[in-house]
Amino acid sequence: xxxxxxxxxxxxxxxxxxxxxxxxxxxxxxxxxxxxxxxxxxxxxxxxxxxxxxxxxxxxxxxxxxxxxxxxxxxxxxxxxxxxxxxxxxxxxxxxxxxxxxxxxxxxxxxxxxxxxxxxxxxxxxxxxxxxxxxxxxxxxxxxxxxxxxxxxxxxxxxxxxxxxxxxxxxxxxxxxxxxxxxxxxxxxxxxxxxxxxxxxxxxxxxxxxxxxxxxxxxxxxxxxxxxxxxxxxxxxxxxxxxxxxxxxxxxxxxxxxxxxxxxxxxxxxxxxxxxxxxxxxxxxxxxxxxxxxxxxxxxxxxxxxxxxxxxxxxxxxxxx
Amino acid sequence: xxxxxxxxxxxxxxxxxxxxxxxxxxxxxxxxxxxxxxxxxxxxxxxxxxxxxxxxxxxxxxxxxxxxxxxxxxxxxxxxxxxxxxxxxxxxxxxxxxxxxxxxxxxxxxxxxxxxxxxxxxxxxxxxxxxxxxxxxxxxxxxxxxxxxxxxxxxxxxxxxxxxxxxxxxxxxxxxxxxxxxxxxxxxxxxxxxxxxxxxxxxxxxxxxxxxxxxxxxxxxxxxxxxxxxxxxxxxxxxxxxxxxxxxxxxxxxx
Numbered sequence: 001x002x003x004x005x006x007x008x009x010x011x012x013x014x015x016x017x018x019x020x021x022x023x024x025x026x027x028x029x030x031x032x033x034x035x036x037x038x039x040x041x042x043x044x045x046x047x048x049x050x051x052x053x054x055x056x057x058x059x060x061x062x063x064x065x066x067x068x069x070x071x072x073x074x075x076x077x078x079x080x081x082x083x084x085x086x087x088x089x090x091x092x093x094x095x096x097x098x099x100x101x102x103x104x105x106x107x108x109x110x111x112x113x114x115x116x117x118x119x120x121x122x123x124x125x126x127x128x129x130x131x132x133x134x135x136x137x138x139x140x141x142x143x144x145x146x147x148x149x150x151x152x153x154x155x156x157x158x159x160x161x162x163x164x165x166x167x168x169x170x171x172x173x174x175x176x177x178x179x180x181x182x183x184x185x186x187x188x189x190x191x192x193x194x195x196x197x198x199x200x201x202x203x204x205x206x207x208x209x210x211x212x213x214x215x216x217x218x219x220x221x222x223x224x225x226x227x228x229x230x231x232x233x234x235x236x237x238x239x240x241x242x243x244x245x246x247x248x249x250x251x252x253x254x255x256x257x258x259x260x261x262x263x264x265x266x267x268x269x270x271x272x273x274x275x276x277x278x279x280x281x282x283x284x285x286x287x288x289x290x291x292x293x294x295x296x297x298x299x300x301x302x303x304x305x306x307x308x309x310x311x312x313x314x315x316x317x318x319x320x321x
Numbered sequence: 322x323x324x325x326x327x328x329x330x331x332x333x334x335x336x337x338x339x340x341x342x343x344x345x346x347x348x349x350x351x352x353x354x355x356x357x358x359x360x361x362x363x364x365x366x367x368x369x370x371x372x373x374x375x376x377x378x379x380x381x382x383x384x385x386x387x388x389x390x391x392x393x394x395x396x397x398x399x400x401x402x403x404x405x406x407x408x409x410x411x412x413x414x415x416x417x418x419x420x421x422x423x424x425x426x427x428x429x430x431x432x433x434x435x436x437x438x439x440x441x442x443x444x445x446x447x448x449x450x451x452x453x454x455x456x457x458x459x460x461x462x463x464x465x466x467x468x469x470x471x472x473x474x475x476x477x478x479x480x481x482x483x484x485x486x487x488x489x490x491x492x493x494x495x496x497x498x499x500x501x502x503x504x505x506x507x508x509x510x511x512x513x514x515x516x517x518x519x520x521x522x523x524x525x526x527x528x529x530x531x532x533x534x535x536x537x538x539x540x541x542x543x544x545x546x547x548x549x550x551x552x553x554x555x556x557x558x559x560x561x562x563x564x565x566x567x568x569x570x571x572x573x574x575x576x
Contacts, residue, residue: 048424052574069573074426084417086330088337097333100326101425129337145421 001026001153001183002047006056009042016042017207019056024200027180031194032187033299034204035307040187041081043204044157047185048078060153074103077151079159083142087131091122091141094130095148102149112148119174120144121167135162143171154178156186160193172197191300201299203306210306215299222302225250225267228275231291232282235262239287246281248272261290323427327435328442331409335443340405348401348447355393356454359386382458383468383544390454391472391542395535398480399512403504405443406487407497409436410569414495429569433488437562440484448476468544475541478554479534483508485561492568508534 002024009016017039024030032040045051047058049069057064063071086094095113104112117123120140125133130141139162146154159175160168175197178184188194194201195215203211203218211218232239239262243252250267257263268274275292282289295301335341363386370380413419422432455469486507491500515533518526530536537550 045420049573050420050424070426070428073424076424078421078424080417080420082417084420086334086418087416088334089330093333097326097330098425100329101323101427103323103426 001028001061002185003059004043004047004056005058007043007046007053007058008055009039009046009051010054015207017204020204020207020209021056022202022209022212024183024185026183028199029175029179029184029186029197030200030202031198032185032202032204033189033191033194033303034187035189038204039207040204041157042207044078044155044185044187045080048076048080048155049073050078050080075152077146077149077154079142079146079154079156081157082161083139085130085138085141085145088129090127090129091133092117092126094141095144098145099148104149112150116144116147119147121170136164136167139163140167140171143174152183154182154184154186156184158188159186160188160190168193191298191303195299203303205307211302215302218299218302220270222305224270226270226273227295228266228268228278229255229264229291229293229295230266230278230282230289231257231261231263233261233288233290235285235287240264242281242285243278246274246277248274248277265295324431324435324438327422327427327432328439331436331439332442335405335439340408341443344401344405344443345447345450348397349450351397352390352394352451353454355397356386356390356457359389359393360454360458382462382464386458387455387464387469387472388542391476391538394451394476395479395538398476398483399508400505402444402480402483403487403501403508405440406484406504407491407501409440409488410491411495411497411500415497423572429573430566433562433566433569437484437488440488441481444480444484445477448473448480465544468542471544471546472542474546475538475550478541478551478558479538482534482554482557482561485558485565489561489565489568492565 002022004020004022007020008018020039020043022030032043034040042051046053047060047065049065049072052066057066059065060072061075063075065072089097092113095116096109099109099113100106114123117126120143122137122140122144125137125141130138133141139159143156143159146156156175160171163171172193175184175186179199186197198215200214201212201218202209211221213221230243240252240254243249243264243266248268250269253265253267255263255265266274266278275294278292279289363380363382366385367380410419413422423429452473455464455466458464483504487500487504490503490507491497494500494503511532511534515530515536518529518533521529531553537553540547540550
């Protein structure tokens with residue numbers, strides 16, 4: 001549904017994105033993840049036909065965003081960063097304008113506007129001037145205007161920014177409900193959001209894509225082993241060696257411990273759960289098991305490894321920026 | 322053409338904010354003040370001509386009330402029109418709403434048409450309200466409606482030119498004050514450019530006279546519709562709108 005090939009954008013001498021390529025299948029929700037200034041908004045501005053690329057192509061529903069812009073714009077709903085809206089219009093009046101400009105017929109307009117207001121929880125604010133609304137409500141009005149016209153593709157730049165935790169949950173559920181019918185690409189820098197909402201992840205850093213795939217694919221790629229953190233009290237002798245001797249354990253790494261307890265990170269093959277054997281070992285030696293839990297399975301670890309890891313490996317680029 | 326949604330939105334914004342009311346209030350107040358002064362002067366003069374008939378030869382409502390009124394309204398428009406147009410593009414660019422507007426399925430020409438026609442509609446409504454003045458004159462004396470209507474046609478064309486220029490300048494900046502002052506500067510230049518004609522000779526004199534905005538409004542207020550004047554305002558509006566469209570479209574390929 002969305003095909004991006006070698007997309008590049010320069011702002012004068014600054015390169016915002018370089019050779020960005022990815023595909024999004026119909027009905028999928030893809031999260032665009034990256035630190036601030038990584039090029040997420042730039043990519044979205046190009047996809048929404050607001051800004052031309054310096055090089056490369058992007059196609060939405062088979063239409064080129066540059067040469068067939070009008071066809072693309074008929075099929076997208078776009079929420080720009082910070083949801084820019086006309087502050088002097090009331091919510092319902094504004095949405096009516098958007099419905100009309102998107103070509104919703106006169107008869108259907110009222111119903112559609114009421115429908116998106118309902119879905120974005122802004123019905124009780126419909127008579128208020130947009131300028132008088134709080135950030136969270138404005139954000140939801142922005143989302144409502146993107147949904148109007150029932151577009152095939154939704155491009156949402158940080159849709160949950162400025163919302164309170166309950167609103168975030170509501171909006172995530174709303175976006176999740178769009179899957180299947182709509183193709184959604186959303187940017188965020190909140191990692192759990194991607195896990196909760198998206199089918200696929202694209203991680204971008206310094207204008208380049210550094211990882212893409214489903215969350216579990218990325219986790220497996222980055223962390224081929226299962227990892228367990230273990231804390232024992234009253235340990236005597238070489239605990240690490242004892243742990244290493246447990247069948248299935250691949251590596252044992254001591255962790256810093258402040259209260260005198262022994263604290264280790266134990267790695268094993270993914271399909272081999274060693275937790276039971278670890279417990280047996282600890283109890284058989286008469287030590288006290290204080291804590292045992294799995295770690296390193298989250299997208300956050302992946303993100304830190306690819307983004308922060310890359311920054312550390314690349315000190316020249318660090319200085320240049 | 323899907324210009325109607327933009328047209329309606331702009332009108333809602335004119336009336337939703339204080340812009341329309343402020344412009345209406347002060348334009349009507351000031352042009353009403355001019356009208357009352359001119360009309361009082363005229364009635365005084367006709368009273369005197371009644372006592373001394375040799376002075377009364379040239380007294381005529383069209384010439385002595387409406388024509389100076391049109392000239393004065395033209396001057397007021399010179400100040401007021403930039404304030405109607407300055408926000409049309411500049412504000413959208415500053416607040417970021419332009420980003421959404423340009424990603425809706427409308428052509429740039431439709432956006433431009435909607436904005437121009439909204440400002441024009443507001444202006445025509447404003448002029449329609451000033452029909453009260455010739456109406457008042459007609460209550461007291463017989464008026465010739467022909468020259469009054471051509472006078473209004475002239476004002477519509479001149480105001481339309483002001484709006485088109487304002488739209489162009491607004492499309493070039495994201496600062497409303499720059500848009501307002503820029504428009505005012507351009508209009509004032511074309512207002513005074515004809516003054517130089519008095520001291521110039523030959524071709525330069527003709528060119529300066531032809532470029533002058535005021536030169537072309539005079540015929541209309543005397544009841545004359547001259548093709549030369551129609552072409553002047555028509556081509557000025559067309560040129561300004563064409564350049565605005567180019568300025569708007571350049572966003573799509575320049576970034």
